[in-house]
Amino acid sequence: MTSDGLGLDTEVISALETADVRFPTSAQLDGSDAMNPEPDYSAAYVVLRTSSGGVGYGLAFTVGRGNDVQVAAIEALAPLVVGLPVAEVLGDLGAFSRRLTGDSQLRWLGPHKGVIHMAAGAVVNAMWDLYGRRAGKPVWQLLSDLTPRQLVDLVDFRYLSDALTADEALDILERAREGRGARRDELLRNGYPAYTTTPGWLGYSDDKLVTLAREAVADGFHHIKLKVGADRDADVWRMRIAREAVGPDVRIAVDANQAWGVQEAIDWMRLLAPYDPYWIEEPTSPDDVLGHAAIRQGVAPVRVATGEHTHNAVMFKQLLQAGAIDILQLDATRVAGVTENVAILLLAAKFGIPVCPHAGGVGLCEMVQHLAMFDYVAVSASTQDRVVEYVDHLHEHFVDPATIARGRYIAPRLPGLSAQLKPASVEAYRFPDGPRWADTDPAAIP
Amino acid sequence: MTSDGLGLDTEVISALETADVRFPTSAQLDGSDAMNPEPDYSAAYVVLRTSSGGVGYGLAFTVGRGNDVQVAAIEALAPLVVGLPVAEVLGDLGAFSRRLTGDSQLRWLGPHKGVIHMAAGAVVNAMWDLYGRRAGKPVWQLLSDLTPRQLVDLVDFRYLSDALTADEALDILERAREGRGARRDELLRNGYPAYTTTPGWLGYSDDKLVTLAREAVADGFHHIKLKVGADRDADVWRMRIAREAVGPDVRIAVDANQAWGVQEAIDWMRLLAPYDPYWIEEPTSPDDVLGHAAIRQGVAPVRVATGEHTHNAVMFKQLLQAGAIDILQLDATRVAGVTENVAILLLAAKFGIPVCPHAGGVGLCEMVQHLAMFDYVAVSASTQDRVVEYVDHLHEHFVDPATIARGRYIAPRLPGLSAQLKPASVEAYRFPDGPRWADTDPAAIP
Incomplete structure (x- = not known):
């Protein structure tokens, strides 16, 4: 599309490849909760390739x-x-994101929500992965090494500036400049705190819950999570035995x-309150900003997270403006x-407000x-008060898997965003034609 | 799936057929606005068929x-x-809707938003169309003939009851029972008030705007609409000549x-205020409930609609709870x-709050x-203060087209929801293989 003036073609994005990858997790009830009784954790996988052999990996989780x-x-x-020139994209990733989310026809499918927005997320993440690989840095470090101005230029303030202006964002980042190096070194030494959802899925027996909760504490976690919401009495019971298992x-x-x-939500949480729940996560519709604000009033001092x-x-802007959340769980x-x-x-x-990212899935x-x-x-x-969720499954399918030690995420050191699946896993779990699905009785697929 | 006891199979939904139908409206700039410069109005079309030859039509507009x-x-x-029994579905359309929007795996794609939710809308509407055809009534009359209890049973109150309980809904409907017959007769005689967006698309010249605005008034409309938001000075100018054309x-x-x-939004609307705009529609992100509330404060007495x-x-519940809108424009x-x-x-x-539905499109x-x-x-x-939007294009493709007389919608009398496209139109505009697209130079498709 453009030329470098030397008669050589400028590097462009030459291909966007996808794969439908699904893991049959419903067979074990891993991941079962009040709204998702039988999930098969899946990835809508994307591989970006460039004309010079560059590559970036991303995915949307379903x-x-x-x-x-x-x-x-x-x-x-x-x-x-x-066809886009890679240098142009990497030089203005904010514009790249607006290009994907602002297309005058595709935006009707959202706008800025649902599958079309998650699709933009998968592609944007693949581009950041490519950027990290090119820079030879894990993305957390790549981002940390950008200047405050470069970071602010990534943001589309059109719908945000009544809560956060570009100047305010710049101030936040400038203030955080002091100590960046020391915090990076500390992170490389000690990792980042995690909590675990592994004990708490609804499908598990009491014994399994108690055993896994005790194991989590023995493994160094100071924070676990239980799924609730399907049955009041069962929730009170599970909360009680979990509290007894891990102590105060x-x-x-x-x-x-x-x-x-x-x-x-308010009534139900009053029943659990004697066992000191730390936060209630997703108590109601994720769209209900005002509802979360009312719940937060009603369940305090229990925190509200979503x-x-x-x-x-x-x-997110409105959840913050309305004072609706104590914990922000980005995805x-x-x-x-x-x-x-x-x-x-x-x-x-x-x-x-502290950010405690949602994780698990694929x-x-x-x-x-x-x-x-x-x-x-x-x-x-x-x-x-910041922790990243950790769920101990499906990591074996990743080239650079998340790694936990003593309840903390070890900082990734390989370049990129760690989103690359092993090629053998993509082939094995490709739906519906990969061997792990093609050999399955279709009637057994829930 | 079930039997009627006579040895005959009970009627079931036997097929769900789809079609990708697109009209090349971008060629004329019909439908151009600040965010949609080149729309090709399209329908993701759905046809439900039953084992007894019943049929229902619906669509999602893109x-x-x-x-x-x-x-x-x-x-x-x-x-x-x-495979669902038709009688069971028609006997509990609330459950049918929850089935489509609450599937434990598909809901992750929303939940309750974006393409998966619009897909549910297309299928639910097709089922209402089938219901109307079976009852021999247009859907407005079918709904009006249901009892308050039957109507309330359609509603999922889980996330709504902090603003509207089932009992309150029942009261509203019971109060409206008086005079139903008289209002139905009046509607059949006089139709329902409309307003027109036909003059106001951004792509039109001043002359075309003025001519169409005058024609609209001559045709009996008391309410027109202009697209704004691309250029301040141009908006002030167009608002001024439109006001001069139609009078106060x-x-x-x-x-x-x-x-x-x-x-x-607040600043821009102050410039238009001297020309007495009736409402400002979609001033900002449709997700920004609190933003709409702030804009409403800032632009009063101009009304806010979305x-x-x-x-x-x-x-919608939150827009109402927050006092964010004067006009509710359902779709x-x-x-x-x-x-x-x-x-x-x-x-x-x-x-x-008065409801003034969004229309146009397909x-x-x-x-x-x-x-x-x-x-x-x-x-x-x-x-x-209630009007339904009217845009005068693409109606010729419908079997039971919306019809306007003296600025009012004539009440439909044919059974169903009026969503059936003419079979010849589906064939001609099927994308990408229908003759209206297959004969088009791909490079000319924006």
């Missing part, structure tokens, strides 16, 4: 059926991406996965990727760790 | 690229629909199609169809007229 729709949405973005000093968060109405289904920065692929998450981290810093631990570590080094400059 | 993704989302719902007694609404930030991108009843296919729109009409009635005039007429007969019982 829970099974519909992953093909998510793949179709990513493919709909290909004409906006293939371990934080136990609970997660209703949107099961309740506003008053129902974010994994919060579909864009405008929604790597619900929004338009790393670029929109920079805006979300800045909003959280402006309002002084590749979410791998990706969000970069965002939390960037936040620590260059934005909020704190790990106080 | 503006071109991505209509294939919308079709893929509708097809993802087929396994939830095909015709309402002129303006529509920014989300072009502005919060303060920008809704065509408001993705579900939870968002036929953005939300989960007729069933969710019953909830939205009840919310609006509870808060005393088939939106045809479908929303049923909702407005039902609202008049059986919910709000008023047409005061």
